[in-house]
Amino acid sequence: MPPAKGSAVPDSHHVLRYISRKHVDPDKNEFTGSGFLARLGEGCPSVNWIECFAPPIENQLAGIRAEKRLKYEKRGKLARLNVRGTREYVVAEGATILAFLHDQEDATEKYPEHTSHCVIQGVPELNTPEGELIGDLLLDCVLETYEVVPG
Amino acid sequence: MPLHLYNSTAAFSPPPVLYEPAARLGRGSPTDDLPALRPRRFRIPREGGADETETIGGGDPIAEYAEKQIARVAARKRVAIETERRLRELLIDAFGACEPFSEASLDDLRAFMSEVALSIRPSIFLLDNGNLRAVWRNAAKEQVALQFLGDKVVQYVMFARRENPPMMMRDAGQDTLAHIRDKIAANGCNHLLV
Numbered sequence: 001m002p003p004a005k006g007s008a009v010p011d012s013h014h015v016l017r018y019i020s021r022k023h024v025d026p027d028k029n030e031f032t033g034s035g036f037l038a039r040l041g042e043g044c045p046s047v048n049w050i051e052c053f054a055p056p057i058e059n060q061l062a063g064i065r066a067e068k069r070l071k072y073e074k075r076g077k078l079a080r081l082n083v084r085g086t087r088e089y090v091v092a093e094g095a096t097i098l099a100f101l102h103d104q105e106d107a108t109e110k111y112p113e114h115t116s117h118c119v120i121q122g123v124p125e126l127n128t129p130e131g132e133l134i135g136d137l138l139l140d141c142v143l144e145t146y147e148v149v150p151g
Numbered sequence: 152m153p154l155h156l157y158n159s160t161a162a163f164s165p166p167p168v169l170y171e172p173a174a175r176l177g178r179g180s181p182t183d184d185l186p187a188l189r190p191r192r193f194r195i196p197r198e199g200g201a202d203e204t205e206t207i208g209g210g211d212p213i214a215e216y217a218e219k220q221i222a223r224v225a226a227r228k229r230v231a232i233e234t235e236r237r238l239r240e241l242l243i244d245a246f247g248a249c250e251p252f253s254e255a256s257l258d259d260l261r262a263f264m265s266e267v268a269l270s271i272r273p274s275i276f277l278l279d280n281g282n283l284r285a286v287w288r289n290a291a292k293e294q295v296a297l298q299f300l301g302d303k304v305v306q307y308v309m310f311a312r313r314e315n316p317p318m319m320m321r322d323a324g325q326d327t328l329a330h331i332r333d334k335i336a337a338n339g340c341n342h343l344l345v
Binding site for chain 1: 294
């Protein structure tokens with residue numbers, strides 16, 4: 001049975017954040033913490049719950065790609081975060097308390113059900129120094145990055 | 152009247168020794184009496200960057216200083232070219248996707264970059280609001296990140312390691328373009344702007 005909407009993602013689980021191409025410097029193979037902040041039209045930064053799909057990671061990424069509602073740009077990146085590690089890191093810095101919450105989206109005419117959709121609550125407003133600081137702390141927590149298009 | 156009583160123009164000329172060219176006094180060259188010059192060594196910057204250089208001759212402190220200056224100038228030039236290339240790429244992308252791109256932010260970024268002598272270009276990103284953000288970050292997760300807000304205002308996020316006790320200093324805020332260098336120095340982040 002899928003977790004209830006608004007319930008917390010288990011601490012040991014992971015989420016995937018899509019970083020758009022503008023936030024990726026391809027020559028340096030680096031991206032900016034601003035990519036973790038809410039995009040235009042997002043109330044909170046959106047992420048995908050990786051454990052929604054069965055391992056291995058290739059299968060999990062394929063599941064997320066299949067139900068995504070954003071158009072992945074070729075030069076974008078996917079960044080993996082651990083829920084507990086990220087939450088504790090940000091709290092330890094005295095920055096803010098983050099919550100990773102399930103936020104499934106129902107199927108529409110255009111899209112299938114978005115079962116892995118989650119949000120990060122507690123990230124300060126975009127374009128503030130505090131927001132950018134949290135974005136850069138989240139960048140510190142990235143465990144792994146993946147290409148948007150499977151290699 | 153005896154000829155020797157007439158004034159001769161030669162009598163008013165300075166003694167030959169004072170103005171005769173050295174070569175006409177029997178010297179091979181004006182520098183014959185000076186110690187021999189030591190060979191100089193120069194590094195010639197190559198297309199690939201400051202590391203790919205060629206050494207000519209021996210070396211001395213002046214030559215080494217000159218080498219460093221030449222390499223520094225070459226590196227600055229390369230950083231400027233790479234930075235402009237990246238900015239052009241972001242500008243083209245933004246226009247292509249009908250996304251905002253702030254000219255005021257671009258002007259401030261260029262003004263800042265022209266004041267710092269860099270050997271490596273920072274990572275540069277275009278934010279959703281159209282502003283540019285330049286980031287210098289190292290493996291120790293120290294960083295200087297500057298979002299150029301336009302109108303000579305900069306939003307910064309700086310991380311720097313401290314000793315005794317070991318910790319990471321974190322600072323975020325806004326300052327003027329004119330004072331941001333002082334802020335970077337005060338936070339002990341100058342080493343990141345290499």
